[in-house]
């Protein structure tokens with residue numbers, strides 16, 4: 001059942017066997033595993049069923065590191081979580097991403113790929129990826145829309161990833177509504193966990209709304225699934241008994257915070273840029289392909305050059321757009337119905353902030369008449385474009401190719417999520433993200449650029465020029481995060497080195513687990529959601545046995 005905590009009729013206090021904080025993919029995957037069982041599950045969700053600025057503002061934070069970080073726009077506070085905005089990219093970690101690498105300090109998981117393999121299978125079902133798409137360590141297998149390039153195996157390798165066709169809030173909303181043993185509490189924000197005097201057992205969760213309504217959830221067991229930043233924040237805010245926050249005896253909560261830093265490594269000039277870009281395009285016409293290729297750094301090259309994992313994507317940059325095509329785009333934008341829907345506007349704002357959004361998604365209709373006249377005048381451009389499309393050729397000539405890198409980040413104790421002095425509308429201290437990159441990160445960006453730039457340019461008979469920030473150490477790195485929040489409650493065999501044990505249980509606490517990419521000790525370059533869902537499904541089974 002789905003209840004709204006803003007509704008005064010909804011009880012203030014709730015009792016359950018299992019309380020899960022956060023209805024993103026991690027929280028929904030765990031709750032769903034209990035649907036129809038005899039166990040009562042309470043799924044606490046701070047947002048509503050669609051995006052609202054009022055809920056979203058509770059995610060605002062500050063940034064104090066040398067690399068700017070926006071905690072307010074790189075995630076979404078809504079039922080379904082940040083994946084409401086996602087691109088659907090799914091790929092398992094490679095063996096080597098989980099093993100200790102002697103050139104990467106603090107690397108290595110207390111789990112192996114084989115421990116996750118059966119859960120990746122279940123994650124594929126949960127993400128509704130076709131079961132015919134097999135996978136192994138580090139990649140899916142199966143045909144991509146266009147054959148990838150033959151790459152120099154000394155430097156690079158092609159890796160196939162799958163696209164999930166769903167957003168979890170939409171796909172699983174009705175199941176949550178219809179499950180008699182699951183109560184989803186919307187607009188109920190976790191304020192802090194309460195514990196016994198020795199801070200070893202959680203005794204309750206305080207919940208509330210910005211309007212001042214508050215209450216408690218009492219459960220036998222608790223899971224934090226509030227996202228890669230918020231999991232750490234909630235532990236730090238739970239400081240009534242343990243002044244440093246729960247699970248934080250060793251000052252590890254919030255440390256080792258990572259993302260997948262990304263930046264334009266350089267530019268390829270070529271008369272035939274499409275030979276490089278087409279094999280890596282993710283759509284066939286306008287339809288998203290279920291599988292697509294990425295160019296990754298070969299493991300042998302990582303070892304030889306002592307660099308982190310990463311991938312390089314060639315993006316075609318359009319040259320002059322023919323007038324008829326421009327007019328057609330304007331007409332399409334003008335015909336799209338205007339929206340005042342708060343959720344759609346919020347999604348567009350967050351996507352724009354992440355430079356990830358469909359441009360003009362909420363464009364207002366304007367200049368329709370003029371655009372239509374221009375379209376008529378230049379209809380020849382459109383006919384030529386249709387012919388190009390039918391031949392699987394690009395409709396607009398590319399001016400150049402930008403090579404954009406997406407990298408694993410080195411684990412770094414000093415890169416961290418802490419509490420700020422400023423407060424949100426709930427009266428809780430906001431997060432301050434001190435996102436720090438290391439010499440190993442910089443060495444990786446530079447080395448990977450040198451390894452891949454001209455080699456990829458050769459594939460289209462072109463010339464590569466590296467970006468100034470990559471070449472020149474005195475220029476500040478032009479990198480940004482990619483909304484993959486990793487590591488702030490890292491997994492470790494020993495409590496000295498992390499926050500949770502290999503099962504996701506908070507070290508030293510009897511009944512508190514953490515789910516999500518905050519538990520990853522290292523992230524590879526893989527999109528994190530597929531792995532965090534596999535871990536969540538594994539945790540759900542363990543909790544079923546336990547409860």
Ligand SMILES: Cc1cc2nc3c(=O)[nH]c(=O)nc-3n(C[C@H](O)[C@H](O)[C@H](O)COP(=O)(O)OP(=O)(O)OC[C@H]3O[C@@H](n4cnc5c(N)ncnc54)[C@H](O)[C@@H]3O)c2cc1C
Pocket residue numbers: 021022023024025026027044045046047073074075076077078079080081082083084085086087088089090188189190191225226227228230234351354356482483484485515516517527528529530532
């Ligand atoms: C634009 C964009 C594109 C992305 N594309 C991809 C992609 O292609 N592939 C990929 O793998 N990943 C992608 N990601 C990352 C992906 O969204 C995250 O990895 C994933 O959502 C994390 O899942 P989660 O359940 O751990 O956390 P979240 O999805 O962040 O869910 C956390 C939930 O907890 C709720 N919550 C938070 N705090 C509280 C509180 N105090 N009380 C109650 N509830 C709370 C939130 O409202 C939310 O519903 C993308 C992210 C963005 C922003």
